[in-house]
Amino acid sequence: MYKKGFILLLLLALAGSFFYFDLHQLLTFTGLKQGLAEFSQWRDSAPWLVAGGFFVFYVLVTALSLPGAVILTLAAGALFGLWQGLLLVSFASSIGATLAFLVARYLLRSTLQQKFSQRLKAIDDGMARDGAFYLFTLRLVPLFPFFVINILMGLTAIKARTFYWVSQLGMLAGTIVYVNAGTQLAQLESLAGILSFQMLVSFALLGIFPWLAKAIINSINKRRRYAQWQKPKQFDRNLIVIGAGAAGLVSSYIAAVVKAKVTLIEGHKMGGDCLNFGCVPSKALIKSAKVAHMMQHAEAFGLKQQGLKSEGSQSLNFSFKHLMARVHNIIADIAPHDSVERYTKLGVDVVQGYAKLLDPWTVQITLADGQVQKLTARSIIIATGAKPFVPPLPGLEQVGYVTSDTLWQQFANLEQAPAKLLVLGGGPIGCELAQSFARLGSAVTQVEMADRLMIKEDIEVSAFAQEALTDSGVKVLTDHKALRCEQRGEGKFLIVEHQGAELAIEFDQLICAVGRSARLEGYGLEQLGIETNRTVQTNQYLETLLPNIFAAGDVVGPYQFTHVAAHQAWYAAVNALFGQFKKFKVDYRVIPWTTFIAPEVARVGLSEQDAIQQGISYEVTRYDISDLDRAITEGAAEGFVKVLTKPGKDKILGVTIVAEHAGDIIAEFVLAMKYDLGLNKILGTIHSYPTWAEANKYVAGEWKRQHAPQWILALLEKYHQWRL
Structure with missing residues (x-):
């Protein structure tokens, strides 16, 4: 200085x-x-x-x-x-x-x-x-x-x-x-x-x-990229979308709304991972686990069973097979929203088959019966999603494992939840599954290589999450590096390293939840020269190396969330159909996400560790959920709302909420950040009483109290004394 x-x-x-x-x-x-x-x-x-x-x-x-x-x-x-x-x-x-x-x-x-x-x-x-x-x-x-x-x-x-x-x-x-x-x-x-x-x-x-020279050079480079292929004089479609997950469904829907001729190709199930393997079944499981937890702790709600002599949690008898049937019924109930029939009625040509790009405009589709057809389109969107990443762990294939995709089928006929369940991974998916199965009666051990769970969140959030999982019965082992799996007689073991020593953890079932990787193989991307370094490489307009081929959703990143995939789909579809007039850069400024453990962890914008890493000045305002009337009435008075603002101003930089319904509560902050509304606007907004959303108003009030002009308050005090 x-x-x-x-x-x-x-x-x-x-x-x-x-x-x-x-x-x-x-x-x-x-x-x-x-x-x-x-x-x-x-x-x-x-x-x-x-x-x-x-x-x-x-x-x-x-x-x-x-x-x-x-x-x-x-x-x-x-x-x-x-x-x-x-x-x-x-x-x-x-x-x-x-x-x-x-x-x-x-x-x-x-x-x-x-x-x-x-x-x-x-x-x-x-x-x-x-x-x-x-x-x-x-x-x-x-x-x-x-x-x-x-x-x-x-x-x-x-x-x-x-x-x-x-x-x-x-x-x-x-x-x-x-x-x-x-x-x-x-x-x-x-x-x-x-x-x-x-x-x-x-x-x-x-x-x-x-x-002008740059435009000419870009035009020459574009011609050079396409030089080895013959562009069709006419096209069968305005747009072809590969993949019917969130990004594919939204982009094809947008194309149909603006009366473009669009074909949507899906090789597996309509609705993609979110409907069939991710968001929908996991949240159904989480709800059942929450109900089971409440039944076990019914006494906390004044519902002690007659004749119950022992204190504490009650034992719970249920059919796990019946529970899993409920999960699949819920998938079936939601499936019509993403069905072939619905999208056909909307004007989308839906083809169920496996797509492969032959050139920048031609897609080869292999149907279920082995027939092959080809379609051409002026623009193509790659929306093939992601799949669970399985680490190259020695012995893993021999002992067997499930992922967040496969467990719904492989566990469907179990009469009881797995007795000894090992969850490998301490990210959001691993935490959600570990807590749910522990609440459903499994003896769950969760192994994470990092020194804490949910490494992308603040340290206090990670500590809160670990305490919540531990209270639910999960044995959390952080700073434990998985080395290999071994079969010892009838027993299955994961060998981990902790502080230089090897430990063996026995399990009956292992869920591999260490992240997800983009689906890149089998679509002909390599043959077209499209860069695929873990994800499909795109520019700010979601264009690949070949500007008429776009990508959206988990196959692109950087956020693997259903709502982000839908968000990207709008940009991909509009740029693909109208890019010759106007292109739109995808906007990642305000991205919320939620981890659905109990209590939930929701965030939008910067966390404290983000702000520190990026050298951004900030102030922190906190409100403790234990003071919220609605939380007290529901027996869930734990957690907090933490808001980061610019020093001395009410402009919101980021919000973290740990609470029941945090994923719903945070929506007000997402709206505020999107349209640059500060905490003063939230404070001046009427919130119903008693609701969880009141926490937002209270944290805004806390900020106001901390920034109240003390000299004016001192003058007011003297004024009122004079008035006496």
Whole structure:
């Protein structure tokens, strides 16, 4: 901080000296013409000394962003001629500009980073892609003040060496014009004589040229990418969508609504993972587990069974097979929402088969009966989703395992929940399943390699989640690295490493829940050259390397949530159908998510650990759920609402809620962040009593109390005392 202050004072002193000693008078057109004869005598007597002094002076003027660089450029032509003057000015201006750039970066960027990190990140991402190009086009147009460019570029993340060489090249054309004008200084009457209207138009066209060149280069590269294939003269469809999960269903629905001819291809089950293996069955299981837990603890609700002598939780007898049948019935009840019949009625051509891209416009479909058909489309959306990741753990295949996809079938006929269940993975899926099965009577051991559960959340949230799972009967083992699986007689064991020692954990059933990976194989992506590094690589418009092929949902990331897949689907469909007129960049600014353990964990925006990692300043406001009337009435008075705001302001940066119904409660904050509504707006909104949503108003009130102007309250206190 002191170094910055010293540098700032030094710069101010140098700039002040420049004006105090009237040096700015030398850097006017009149001053230059009047002093030219004297300058010429100095040059003749000491040419190298004058050239060196001129070079240093030019660097200082440019570095300090002082007015007069144009006059100095004219002087270079008048004193040294075109070529020597061009050499001096070209390097001096670029070096001075780079110094101004570095000073602006050192003095200002860190402060702006703390206050506007989110906005700067978007700018920095753009500069990483096209920063050199933007800078070059700005340097070509001398109408835009170069000293402003130097300072503004210093606030971005563009590399200093890139800034220097681009400035060196970009300013060359303008420098030649001014240095050449300086060689004819005697004939010039004013600066206006240098740049005529025609010259200004020429420079403007020169600035536009790189954009035209970029468009031409992009067109050439696009043609080159498609060169090996013959584009159809006509197409069977406007759009083909591969995959009928959330992203595929939404994108095909949008296409049908705008009357496009669209085909949706699904090789397995309509509704994708969410309906058949993920969101729907898991939430049905969680509800049954919650009811079982409440029945076991009915006494806490004043419902003690007659004749029950023992205290504590009650034993529970039920058919696990019947419970799993309920799960499948719920899937069947929701399935019509995503069915072939419904989407056909909406105007979507639904084909059940396996799709493979033959070229950028042609999809080969292998039907269930072995027949093959081909369809062409102007645009294609890849929405093939993700599948559970199975780690290459020695012995895993021999002992057997299930995933979050396969357990619904493999456990369907079990009369009782697995006696000894091992859950491998401490993320949201692993935590949800571990707690549910523990509540349903399984002896559950959960193994996580990291030092805590739910590593993406704040430490206190992880601790809360672990305590909740432990209270439900889960044996949580963090910092335990799975090494291998072994079959020892009739027993199955997972061998883990903890603090340098190996431990053996026995189990009957193992659920592998260590994450999900994109479905990339078998769709012909590799043959088309589409990049697939864990996910399909797309740009901000969800275009792949081939701009008529898009991707959306879990196959793209970066968030593997059903609601994000649906969100991306809108952008993919609209860009695919109308991109020739207008393209939309996918917006990830406000993404909520919920982990459905009890109590639920919901979040939107920044967590504390995110803010710290990104260097973002924040304030924390908390409200304890134990104080909420509705939570007390439901016997669920545990958890909290934590809101991150800008220091001193009510602008919401992020919210974490740990509570029953947290996934529902957080919706109000999602809306507020989406439309930039602060905590004051939430505080001024009426909430029904008694409801869970009141927690949002109370945390807003807590923020208001912390930021109440104390001096006004002190005056009010005196006023009321006077009124007495």
